[in-house]
């Protein structure tokens with residue numbers, strides 16, 4: 001064992017026509033999304049961390065050295081669980097016995113997640129006597145995740161766990177994954193192509209391209225980078241953790257409070273006061289004013305300070321990073337507007353936010 005928290009991964013792996021070379025320092029809890037185009041090496045990286053794919057280098061998970069330059073621990077001795085897109089259940093065993101399969105092999109003193117916790121967190125209590133063939137795709141995947149957790153792993157690897165599901169099943173399973181992210185004391189590495197999944201679930205993000213890491217960091221901070229390492233450009237925007245602070249039934253609006261401000265949005269029936277939500281605000285939906293403009297139709301006016309005026313991203317367009325309190329925003333403006341308004345770092349302005357979406 002070495003001291004220290006977090007996951008440190010330095011690996012090189014050469015395959016025919018593909019080379020992975022990464023140096024990562026990730027948080028020891030929460031959900032880290034590995035994101036990038038098809039073929040950039042996300043699955044290869046997970047397989048190397050698991051020890052399924054030979055690679056040179058070192059892997060340390062919360063102080064436990066799984067691999068060093070001089071030696072590696074075989075895959076079956078690495079305390080991890082792996083959930084795939086189509087993790088298969090044992091077809092001849094009911095849900096209870098599928099869940100018990102890994103659980104029974106862990107000595108009671110080493111179990112860190114109880115059977116009751118895993119079944120409750122994944123909403124399986126009423127399904128325990130069912131056979132896998134009678135479950136929906138989303139239910140099957142929840143059983144697969146619970147079964148993985150019951151092996152008491154120190155790291156949970158998830159490779160596109162929702163990609164085989166239809167949209168309604170994805171929507172059903174999302175709240176369970178959010179709850180796991182918040183309750184589990186172990187880190188989750190989660191491979192996804194989907195910006196919606198990443199926006200909703202990730203605490204931390206790693207962006208890969210052709211076997212290399214091109215950006216990594218906390219989700220909110222990384223999405224608010226003006227250099228847009230994700231190549232989103234047209235869809236660039238920030239994700240904000242907020243909670244419902246008020247409902248205005250007369251105008252069918254809800255107020256979402258975040259550290260540094262508040263935004264109004266449509267009052268969906270399922271939103272209740274105190275509820276935690278994630279909001280997405282796109283850079284193209286923010287305009288800036290030097291003074292509070294109340295005589296116009298945009299109702300979301302948020303005071304902020306300009307943190308950075310970036311160089312032009314595309315000709316005629318400038319990305320500006322702002323802070324409302326500590327919360328970063330991006331505004332994409334025409335370069336002419338930036339010049340005319342003489343916008344510069346440190347200046348106080350009003351953000352006019354045209355549209356706010358709840359990430360779901």
Ligand SMILES: Nc1ncnc2c1ncn2[C@@H]1O[C@H](COP(=O)(O)OP(=O)(O)OP(=O)(O)O)[C@@H](O)[C@H]1O
Pocket residue numbers: 015016017018036037038039040041042043044045193
């Ligand atoms: N066993 C292997 N032998 C040779 N090449 C491989 C092997 N496994 C993966 N590759 C190649 O390595 C590259 C990265 O593949 P990988 O599956 O890690 O990408 P990915 O980002 O997970 O893609 P996707 O999102 O499509 O699943 C690809 O070019 C792939 O063809």
